Amino acid sequence: MESDDNHLTPAPRLIQISAEEAADVQARFFAQVYGWMAAGLGLTGGIALFASSSPELMQFVFGTRFVFLGLIIVELVIVGFLSARIFNWSLGKVQAAFVGYAALNGVTLSCVFLAYTSASITSTFFITAGTFGIMSLFGYFTKADLSGWGKLLSMAVIGLVLAMVVNIFLNNSVLEIITSFIGVLVFVALTAYDTQKLKQLALLGVTDGEETGSKASILGALTLYLDFVNMFLFLLRLFGSRR
Structure with missing residues (x-):
């Protein structure tokens, strides 16, 4: 499961603008x-497809656990620093970090093309895209306050990670199905929750300047990118056809 961060800060200062503005x-x-999210997903998918067609690269990445785990750790570090330091970095550095993360994620996710058929990957991608789109639109347009979902979803993600770690040792197929099903539900809900929360960040460009607004948009893209990728991976585990 890809790391997911929901601390979208800082909050914009109060400003006086009309509802239309x-x-x-x-x-x-x-x-x-x-736009940034789509670019990130496209880069990740393209690199994953390219990497999976290179036996030498696959051997280097997955030949030993140390290389693969090292890449995962680097990804977690990038996400952590982006989430915590994004408003202190220059815009160019933020953009480079996002592109670098998407590219690196493509390398680590190349195993998907080795484990599942191309047809099931394609169909699962479109199912994910449709589900993501519906839930993101719901989060954007709903008048209901979804902020109360935050703590519950955070606890669900923690529980999900713990269950997946335990199942590494148990290798229980039933537990895998259960965690995959719960994972889909969690990231479906997170898509709506994060989308609504991002609407608050939109005003940073007004209150704190255009560059801050651009950084906030990349943070938003990273958040929704992670929701999409995790939803896709859990759906693939449930419905994907293995080679």
Whole structure:
């Protein structure tokens, strides 16, 4: 499971703008968010496909546990630093870190093309895209306050990770199905929750300047990228056809 961070900070300062102006700002912000997210997913998918076709690269990455685990650790470090330090870095550094993470993730996810058939990967991707789109639109347009979901979803993610770690040793197929099903539900809910929460960040471009707004859009893209990838991986575990 890819790491997921839901601490979207800092909160924008209070400003006096009309509802129409706020809606316009949010629409432009989400255009950037989805643009960066789509670019990240495209880069990840392209590199994963390329890497899976190179036996030498596959041997290097998956030949020993140390290399693969090392890459995972580097990914976690990048996500951690981006989430914690993004507003202290230059915009160029933030963009490079996001692109670097998406590229590196493509290398580690190349195993998907080795484990599952191309047809099931494609069909699962479109199922994920449709589900993600519906839930993100729900999070964007709903008038309900989803902020109460935060703590529950955070605890669910922690429990999910612990269950998956335990199952590494148990190798129980029933537990794998259960964790995969729960994982889909959790990241479906997180997609709506994170989308609504990102609407608050949209105003940073107004209150703190255009560059801060651009950084916030990349943070938003990273958040939704992680929701999408995790949802895809759990759906693939449930419905994917293995080679």
